[in-house]
Amino acid sequence: xxxxxxxxxxxxxxxxxxxxxxxxxxxxxxxxxxxxxxxxxxxxxxxxxxxxxxxxxxxxxxxxxxxxxxxxxxxxxxxxxxxxxxxxxxxxxxxxxxxxxxxxxxxxxxxxxxxxxxxxxxxxxxxxxxxxxxxxxxxxxxxxxxxxxxxxxxxxxxxxxxxxxxxxxxxxxxxxxxxxxxxxxxxxxxxxxxxxxxxxxxxxxxxxxxxxxxxxxxxxxxxxxxxxxxxxxxxxxxxxxxxxxxxxxxxxxxxxxxxxxxxxxxxxxxxxxxxxxxxxxxxxxxxxxxxxxxx
Amino acid sequence: xxxxxxxxxxxxxxxxxxxxxxxxxxxxxxxxxxxxxxxxxxxxxxxxxxxxxxxxxxxxxxxxxxxxxxxxxxxxxxxxxxxxxxxxxxxxxxxxxxxxxxxxxxxxxxxxxxxxxxxxxxxxxxxxxxxxxxxxxxxxxxxxxxxxxxxxxxxxxxxxxxxxxxxxxxxxxxxxxxxxxxxxxxxxxxxxxxxxxxxxxxxxxxxxxxxxxxxxxxxxxxxxxxxxxxxxxxxxxxxxxxxxxxxxxxxxxxxxxxxxxxxxxxxxxxxxxxxxxxxxxxxxxxxxxxxxxxxxxxxxxxxxxxxxxxxxxxxxxxxxxxxxxxxxxxxxxxxxxxxxxxxxxxxxxxxxxxxxxxxxxxxxxx
Numbered sequence: 001x002x003x004x005x006x007x008x009x010x011x012x013x014x015x016x017x018x019x020x021x022x023x024x025x026x027x028x029x030x031x032x033x034x035x036x037x038x039x040x041x042x043x044x045x046x047x048x049x050x051x052x053x054x055x056x057x058x059x060x061x062x063x064x065x066x067x068x069x070x071x072x073x074x075x076x077x078x079x080x081x082x083x084x085x086x087x088x089x090x091x092x093x094x095x096x097x098x099x100x101x102x103x104x105x106x107x108x109x110x111x112x113x114x115x116x117x118x119x120x121x122x123x124x125x126x127x128x129x130x131x132x133x134x135x136x137x138x139x140x141x142x143x144x145x146x147x148x149x150x151x152x153x154x155x156x157x158x159x160x161x162x163x164x165x166x167x168x169x170x171x172x173x174x175x176x177x178x179x180x181x182x183x184x185x186x187x188x189x190x191x192x193x194x195x196x197x198x199x200x201x202x203x204x205x206x207x208x209x210x211x212x213x214x215x216x217x218x219x220x221x222x223x224x225x226x227x228x229x230x231x232x233x234x235x236x237x238x239x240x241x242x243x244x245x246x247x248x249x250x251x252x253x254x255x256x257x258x259x260x261x262x263x264x265x266x267x268x269x270x271x272x273x274x275x276x277x278x279x280x281x282x283x284x285x286x287x288x289x290x291x292x293x294x295x
Numbered sequence: 296x297x298x299x300x301x302x303x304x305x306x307x308x309x310x311x312x313x314x315x316x317x318x319x320x321x322x323x324x325x326x327x328x329x330x331x332x333x334x335x336x337x338x339x340x341x342x343x344x345x346x347x348x349x350x351x352x353x354x355x356x357x358x359x360x361x362x363x364x365x366x367x368x369x370x371x372x373x374x375x376x377x378x379x380x381x382x383x384x385x386x387x388x389x390x391x392x393x394x395x396x397x398x399x400x401x402x403x404x405x406x407x408x409x410x411x412x413x414x415x416x417x418x419x420x421x422x423x424x425x426x427x428x429x430x431x432x433x434x435x436x437x438x439x440x441x442x443x444x445x446x447x448x449x450x451x452x453x454x455x456x457x458x459x460x461x462x463x464x465x466x467x468x469x470x471x472x473x474x475x476x477x478x479x480x481x482x483x484x485x486x487x488x489x490x491x492x493x494x495x496x497x498x499x500x501x502x503x504x505x506x507x508x509x510x511x512x513x514x515x516x517x518x519x520x521x522x523x524x525x526x527x528x529x530x531x532x533x534x535x536x537x538x539x540x541x542x543x544x545x546x547x548x549x550x551x552x553x554x555x556x557x558x559x560x561x562x563x564x565x566x567x568x569x570x571x572x573x574x575x576x577x578x579x580x581x582x583x584x585x586x587x588x589x590x591x592x593x594x595x596x597x598x599x600x601x602x603x604x605x606x607x608x609x610x611x612x613x614x615x616x617x618x619x620x621x622x623x624x625x626x627x628x629x630x631x632x633x634x635x636x637x638x639x640x641x642x643x644x645x646x647x648x649x650x651x652x653x654x655x656x657x658x659x660x661x
Contacts (some may be wrong), residue, residue, distance in 0.1 A: 185353050186386035190400040190447055191374040200388045200399075 029268075035261035053262035062238065063263070066246045067270075073242060074221040077160045081217055082210065084161065085168025089176055092169070103173075106166045118230025121159045125231075145232055149239035152232045156240055159227060164220065168213045175209035176202060201289070211282050215275055222271055243267055297363045297377070297455035297488060299327040299350060304359035306345055312357070319345045320358065321512040327456075327490060332482050334503035335492045342512040343492045347458050350490065352376045363455065366597045379448020380458045384465060385440035389433040393424055396432050397446045403452075418446045421481065429611070440471045442477070449481065452512065463498065475502055496536055497564040508532045524583075530653045533581045539613070539624045541581045543650070546570060553580075556619045561596040563644045579650040586646035587625035589614060589638050597639035605634070616640065 036054070039047045057063060088106070093099045112120070125145050127133040136143040144151040179201065187197045225244040228234065234241035247267065251260035306320040317319065322344045327333055327350075329447055335343045348354040349361060352373035360367050370377055388396050397415045419425045422442045427435065441462055448457050459478075464472050479502065482489050491502050499506050500520035507517045508531070515529035516522075527533035533541030544555045548571040552559040560580070562570075570578055590597070603615040603622070614625045614634070625640065649656045 180384065180386075182382040182386050184383060184446065185348075185351075185373070185380065186382060186447075188353070189351065189373045189378065189380050191403040192399070193403065196399075196403065200390060204388070204390045 032261045032264050035257050036265055039258050049258065054256045054266070057259055057263050063243075063246055065238070066241055066243050069239075069241070069244045070222060073157070073224070074218055076157055076213060077164070077221050078217055080157070080161050081165045081168050082214060085165050085213065086172050086206065086210075088165065088169040089172035090198070092173055093222060094177075103170070106169060108166075109163050110166050110170075112163070114226035115230050117159065117163050118227040121155065121227070122231050125155055145236075147236055149236055152236060152240045156228050156231060159231065160224070161220065163227070164217060168217065171213045172206055175206045179205045192238040207282070211279065215278065218278070219271055219275065222274075296327045297510045298365075299456060299490075300360075300362040300365070301325040301350075301489065302360040302362060304349065304356050304361065304367075306342075306356045306358070312483075318512050320349070323514055323591075325507070325514060325517070329455075329488055330486045331488055332398055332502060333488075333503050334499035334506045335490060335509060336494065336496060336499040336506050336535070337509035338494055341509045343509045343639045344460055346367065346509070347380075347406050347490065347492050350456075351378050351380045351458050353380075362611055367490070373409070377451070377453045378458060379445075379454050379456075380460065381441065381448065381462045382647055383563070385437060385444050387432040387435070387440050387443050389431070391432055392428065393419070393430055393432050393435070394428040395442055396443050397424075397450055400447050408600050414450050416453075418449050421484070422446050422477065437465045438467070438474055441466060443473065445478075445481075446571045449485070451572050454487060456490065459489065459491040461493055461635060462491075463493075471498075472501075477575070478502060496538075499583050508535065510535075526655065527657045530579060531583065531649050533583075533648070533650075537583060537585075539584055541583050541648075542587070542623045543579045543581050544619075544621070546578050546580050547576075548569045548573075555580075557605070558598065558619045560642075561598065562642075565658050566644070566649065569656065573649070573656065575651050579653075580648055581648040582642045582646060584613070584624045584626040586643040587623070588641045589616075589625055589627060589631075589634055590641075591632065591634055591638055593639045594641055596644075597641045598639045600638055601656065602634055602638055629652060 007050060018230060037049060037051070039049050041047075092102050092106075124130045125133040125143075126146065127137050133143060133145075142148070143151050145155050183201050183205075184197065187201055192200070200211075223244050224242055225248065228240050229245055229248075232240045234245050244267075247260055247263055250256050302324055303322055304324070305318055309317050312318055334343065337343045345354065348357045352368065352371055352375075355369060361369055363376065388399060394415060397418055398411045401411045401414060402503070415428075416425070419428055422445065424439070424442055424446060427439060432440065435443065439636040445457070445462075448454055450637075463474060466474060469605075475498070475610045478489070481487070491499070493499050493502075498522075503520070505517060505519055506523055507514045508523065508529075509515070510529065510531040515604065516532045518528075518529065523532055523536045527536060527541065530543055533543070544560070546560065547554050548567070551567075552553070553562050554560070554568050555566050562580070566580070567614075570580075589600070593599070596651065598618060600616040600618050603617060605615075605627075606613045611629055612627045612631060614627050616623050616625065617639070618640070623640075648656070649658050
């Protein structure tokens with residue numbers, strides 16, 4: 001069935017893009033690779049270290065813990081934000097001024113810069129002047145994000161849900177709007193229940209936007225830095241220190257360029273791997289499982 | 296099984312309709328008999344889809360009643376009306392197999408699986424979908440998808456009518472006739488009332504026994520394809536049916552003559568008398584292109600014409616000419632003698648139709 005003409009000159013057409021990508025991604029990445037295999041002591045003093053930095057990073061217990069926390073964090077916010085986002089999109093008004101009003105309201109958190117979000121929540125959760133911190137204390141709940149790791153975690157997750165669920169909701173909303181009215185009409189005639197409509201019409205039609213939403217949210221959350229850094233500073237202890245913060249401490253705080261370059265590469269590969277696994281799984285699920293054979 | 300009656304039905308999308316133009320459907324009475332194959336034919340925006348959605352229950356009419364076998368169903372939602380509808384774009388449940396798609400309406404009614412299976416297989420067999428039963432519906436071609444959406448209507452035993460909303464729009468031309476034949480076959484086999492909305496006169500006349508032509512929110516004529524061609528009840532039907540459509544001349548009666556602008560038309564006494572008796576300022580004479588004969592030399596009752604062009608369409612030639620500054624079309628048989636720039640036309644008297652205020656008026660032939 002393959003009658004495609006082989007013509008290697010077509011590669012030339014890809015060349016401009018390749019140059020662009022080289023400058024935007026490959027060359028910067030290569031400098032990191034360069035650092036990761038050397039110990040740079042000064043402009044003229046550098047030693048080749050091979051995979052030594054990689055070994056030390058992979059065996060670093062505190063980084064492993066940060067990695068586990070990071071995974072836990074990303075999975076938690078995905079588990080909350082995706083269903084919540086779908087739910088919000090489903091109950092959003094479909095037309096009229098209400099639709100516009102709700103859209104604007106819901107988008108507001110997305111417009112706030114990361115560290116401002118952190119600051120807002122930092123103040124919000126303070127026991128003395130913060131509405132939430134003060135309110136919870138008045139209710140007799142012992143809530144303190146600087147002392148209590150559980151509180152810090154819950155607050156960071158709440159903050160991320162507040163900040164980013166709108167993105168999922170908006171993507172789902174646009175996905176829902178693109179479903180032709182005839183589908184709903186046909187479903188009514190077929191006497192489908194509300195659940196069946198969701199399960200067999202809305203959810204399948206949302207698959208594509210959900211893939212984007214989950215990938216974006218995974219990558220975003222896996223790289224989360226400014227918000228928890230401002231809110232908790234990674235504490236109490238290191239209970240909310242995520243990977244990017246560990247990396248920043250290592251690279252900027254301690255100037256350990258070699259190990260942090262190795263760390264960056266591992267970090268990058270993990271995100272790439274997870275995204276790839278996720279994407280292929282979803283795409284595979286959509287394929288016709290049994291294209292031949294009888295029912 | 297149902298006879299569908301529309302009684303004093305009208306529909307407007309605006310909340311407080313004041314003038315004619317606010318109505319998508321103007322007041323009408325109509326009966327669709329049980330087991331008939333009907334087409335609802337009209338141009339885009341004439342209200343035919345609105346009418347279909349009112350019948351299926353997706354829309355509630357603002358005035359009048361919809362009766363199924365004499366029972367008022369205005370407020371009944373589609374799921375309680377026992378109808379099936381096939382839409383312009385095939386609606387299928389992407390993630391399900393063809394089998395599950397067909398079984399879906401039955402399962403929604405909690406039909407036990409041992410009853411679902413034979414029914415699904417029976418319908419799949421009729422629609423030639425059996426080899427595809429285990430395929431995901433998403434990967435089918437457009438015509439297969441359209442058959443699946445039709446099949447979902449047919450699996451239910453209680454279906455009394457199937458409504459089609461331009462179902463062949465997205466189907467390849469060479470598959471259209473196949474699917475249309477399938478529809479016919481199903482109609483004969485199940486004795487179901489079928490209403491088929493289309494803007495294609497060929498599609499309508501090959502599918503339907505009777506065609507309702509809609510124009511501007513009204514059914515202007517309801518008849519067999521032959522009646523629509525031979526006796527268009529409204530100028531729009533004359534113009535819309537036939538290829539090309541009817542030629543119309545605005546005429547008046549002056550000094551005992553039928554005048555087309557400044558030109559006296561050589562029509563017979565009966566036509567002349569009917570025009571004189573019309574009593575309206577909107578009088579038109581219609582003549583189909585098939586019934587105009589053209590010759591090079593003047594003949595009895597001919598009028599001089601200016602030929603614009605002649606198109607050879609294979610089995611016939613289409614002549615465009617102007618008379619009194621207005622463009623006319625005439626169908627000339629194959630092998631017709633060539634005509635020059637100036638020629639003469641004869642309008643066959645017994646095929647001239649009279650329209651007063653756009654509606655057909657019988658000419659009292661003696």
